[in-house]
Amino acid sequence: MKAEGQGLPSAALIPAAGAGTRLRLGPKAFVEVGGRTLLARSVAALAPHVDEVVVALPAGWSLPAGLPARSIVGGATRQESVRLLLEATAAEVVLVHDAARPFLPARAVRALLEAVEEVGAATVALPVADTLVRSEGRNWREGVPREGLWAVQTPQGFRREVLTRAHGAAHEEGVTATDDAGLVARLGLPVALMPGDARLFKVTTPGDLALAQALAAVWDAEQGEQ
Ligand SMILES: Nc1ccn([C@@H]2O[C@H](COP(=O)(O)OP(=O)(O)OP(=O)(O)O)[C@@H](O)[C@H]2O)c(=O)n1
Numbered sequence: 001m002k003a004e005g006q007g008l009p010s011a012a013l014i015p016a017a018g019a020g021t022r023l024r025l026g027p028k029a030f031v032e033v034g035g036r037t038l039l040a041r042s043v044a045a046l047a048p049h050v051d052e053v054v055v056a057l058p059a060g061w062s063l064p065a066g067l068p069a070r071s072i073v074g075g076a077t078r079q080e081s082v083r084l085l086l087e088a089t090a091a092e093v094v095l096v097h098d099a100a101r102p103f104l105p106a107r108a109v110r111a112l113l114e115a116v117e118e119v120g121a122a123t124v125a126l127p128v129a130d131t132l133v134r135s136e137g138r139n140w141r142e143g144v145p146r147e148g149l150w151a152v153q154t155p156q157g158f159r160r161e162v163l164t165r166a167h168g169a170a171h172e173e174g175v176t177a178t179d180d181a182g183l184v185a186r187l188g189l190p191v192a193l194m195p196g197d198a199r200l201f202k203v204t205t206p207g208d209l210a211l212a213q214a215l216a217a218v219w220d221a222e223q224g225e226q
């Protein structure tokens, strides 16, 4: 955990309650790469930077022994799991991070925390590098200009009151978004975009898992050197 008395009380909130439908190996947070679960890797990456780590798990699942975290039961959607996590902490600064993104550089966490202090809300993201098209079925006529488009990753960081307001408004209005920064942005509040990392990809499909298996040994060796 971070040094006592350093900065505002902070928490890492890890939604890990998904079913892993696209990966087809059961709840994804418990899938292993390089001998450690996705969840253990995400917790270990965040714990040194915050005062506490809270994880949302699927009903009936427990936190593996030895993880520096506590758990709650998640909701039916990612958005609901994050709302429940937020209710479960009193921290003034919260970092929300998908359990399914196991390779999280410390540099990204530090940059995010600084941006939250300055702006109130921030997310890591990468500029889109591929050509984009909108298609219904096989045929498409026009590409989508990619200038100004970003692929948003996690972690995302917020002052507590900002995220509470965003989730409260979404809940009341029945609005859903694919991430928490989106819920803040729709209120017209600023969200800083901080440099993400190609290795921060989300393990979503079997192809992603193969990539993660290949990366794990290199990643672990690099972390050992730091
Ligand atoms: N009800 C849910 C759904 C998702 N998540 C979490 O949100 C993150 C991103 O979601 P995703 O990659 O979509 O995970 P799953 O929902 O497990 O995947 P799928 O959509 O393929 O079932 C994951 O860490 C997942 O565990 C959650 O906490 N609660």
Ligand SMILES: C[C@](O)(CO)[C@H](O)COP(=O)(O)O
Pocket (backbone or CB within 6 Å): 078, 098, 152, 153, 154, 178, 179, 180, 202
């Ligand atoms: C939150 C997120 O990881 C940001 O890119 C993403 O939106 C989650 O999407 P999912 O379909 O719930 O995995």
